[in-house]
Amino acid sequence: MMTIITRVVLREEGAEQWDRAMHERVAAARDKPGWISAQLLKGVDEPLERAIVGVWETREDWSAWHHDEAFRSTREELAGLEVGQTDSTWFEVVQNTATEEN
Incomplete structure (x- = not known):
């Protein structure tokens, strides 16, 4: 299982969009092969900062999801609302307590 964390900073006028x-993009990913979960996070100290935590099998x-039409259709719209470049980091899941049995 793999997790990718992507951080972006938004333009103030485009945050809601x-x-x-x-x-909508995350909702469309739910049915894709290998998708496990996602979280969309908003910065507490930096309200225009966002983080996307995606968990995938591989x-x-x-x-493959990035080549899907549902993903590609939002790419340009989202990029125009962001300031600077995105920062993504991959992690291999060592332990996932949400799915472990006690």
């Missing part, structure tokens, strides 16, 4: 478009599943 970005949140709405990203919510990086290949995540990559």
